[in-house]
Amino acid sequence: MFPAAAIPELRRSxxxxxxxxxxxxxxxxxxxxYAIWISEVMLQQTQVQTxxxxxxxxxxxxxxxxxxxxADLNAVLKAWEGLGYYSRARNLHRAAQQIVTEHQGRFPESATAVEALPGIGRTTAGGILSAAFNQPQAILDGNVKRVLARLGALPLPPARAIAQLWxxxxALIDPDQPRDFNQAIMDLGATICTPRKPVCDRCPWSFACAAYNTQMTEQLPLREASSPIPHKQIGxxxxxxxxxxILIDQRKPEGLLGGLWEFPGGKIEAGESIEDCIxxxxxxxxxxxxxxxxxxxxxxxxxxxFRVTLHVHYCQHLEGEPQAIECAEVRWVEPTELSEFAFPKANQQIITAILKSKVQ
DNA sequence: TAGGCGTGGTC
DNA sequence: TGACCAAGCCT
Known part of the structure; x- marks a missing residue:
């Protein structure tokens, strides 16, 4: 824990x-x-340069x-293609409709109303309200967690001490300059108090940092034990x-890669050949x-x-009209039309291979 | 409350 | 190069 008496100097420095x-x-x-909201959602678990x-x-x-x-949801997903965590795009779309119908198109200014929008939790709400309206709303993103875990030498992994970190x-946010304070502490985490090799000799908080003063910066924050990830084989x-x-299908709207288009297939069962699986x-x-x-x-x-290996084969349609049994939609498309649909990253290499192959 | 949910960068 | 991590939210 850092001393309360240090808070004014922490803010100033x-x-x-x-x-x-x-x-x-x-x-x-x-x-x-609106623009700040878009940025905050894009920045969830995603680096600035991306x-x-x-x-x-x-x-x-x-x-x-x-x-x-x-806008059409497909156009929204196309604009998001490659960013990952696609529920963020679906939630932005839904929340925009909610703002128009429930708030007359004006972005709400109360924390309660903002957090009621889909895809906005406490940190994103605090980020928007402090940046757009200079409200003294705290945030707790990955940067802040790491900075505070080191500043206070948090004795357990951040996930186990969320209430304490909030x-x-x-306690730290500057009530006179909340916008700049929140932006500043995130910049500190992103450029000085980095996960590996923090640059403590340029840190304005080293004077009060419990980790720095006990040479524990490389050990903090404490990490959770990680478990091995499964590896699936997909035909x-x-x-x-x-x-x-070519036949493509659109995944159901919820869950993994929801709403994105893909080449159909599925998990190879034990003892099954790739061809039989497909x-x-x-x-x-x-x-x-x-x-x-x-x-x-x-x-x-x-x-x-988890990890996947996609084993992709060319196939020939023999008989039957394709039905959307376990997906939202199926469609026959020209190879040149593939770029109009939003595909997950793992499918982009397949598209490239199709367009390069002589078979087409 | 813990697990699902993408992708890119880093070492 | 595999493991970790990044401006988290939802159920």
Whole structure:
């Protein structure tokens, strides 16, 4: 724990450092709560450098909450394609419609109302309200957790001390400059108090930092024990019809990669060959018979909690009308139309392989 | 309350 | 190179 008497000096030194060393980020050039909201959601579990081009394209494509609210969900997902955690895009779309219908198109200014919007929790609400309206709302993102865990030498992993960390964040926020304070503590975590090799000799808080003063910065924050992740083998079909079209399906709206398009397939069962798996999955999911042909490509992809290898084969449609049995929609498309649909990262390599192959 | 939910960067 | 981590939320 840090001494309460140090709080005024912690605020002063952080804000002085921020004035000199703070980052110049696109969403800091606006007070528009809509634009700031978009940035906050894009930044959830996502690094700044990844977000910047998406943020700029998004505001050109959906400049206001009204434009977003009336947009087609497929266009919203296409704009989000590649950012990951696609429920964020679906929730932005829903929340925009909620703001239009329930708040007359004006972004709400109370924490209760903001947190009632889908996809906005306490940290995102605090980030929006402090940045857009300079309200003294605390935040607790990954940066703040790490900074505070070191400042106070937190004796357990941050996930086990969430209430304590919120108390510290609330105690520290500068009531006179909450906007700058929140931005500053996140910049401190992103550029000085980094996960590995923090640059303590340039840190405005080293004078009060319990980790620094006991040489524990490399050990803190404490980590949870991690468990090994499963590795699944997936059979995938690129199915052609006799008109030179390819069959794609849209995943159901919720869950993993919800609403995105993909090439159909499924998990290879124990003792099953890739070809048998593909035939079985396509019959079960789409109700059609196919002939499994040449291997096209194998794609390894790692998600947060598991890893997959996609074994992709070219296939020929034999008989039956494709039905959306275990997906939201199925569609025959020309190869040149594939770019119009939002696909997950692991499928992008398949598209590239199709467009490069001579078979088309 | 713990697990589901993407992708890219880093070492 | 596998493991960790990043401006978290939802159920």
């Amino acid at each position: 952080l804000l002085a450092w921020y004035g000199q060393q703070g980052r110049d980020l696109p969403w800091r050039q606006t007070r528009d709560p 977000v910047i081009p998406y943020y700029q394209r998004w505001l050109e494509r959906f400049p206001t909450v009204e434009v977003l609210a009336i 108390q510290w964040s609330e 995938v079909a690129v199915i052609w019809n006799d008109r030179g079209q 035939r079985r999955e396509i019959q079960e999911e789409l109700g059609i018979a196919i002939a499994v042909g040449d291997h096209l490509i194998s794609v390894d992809h790692t998600y947060t909690h």
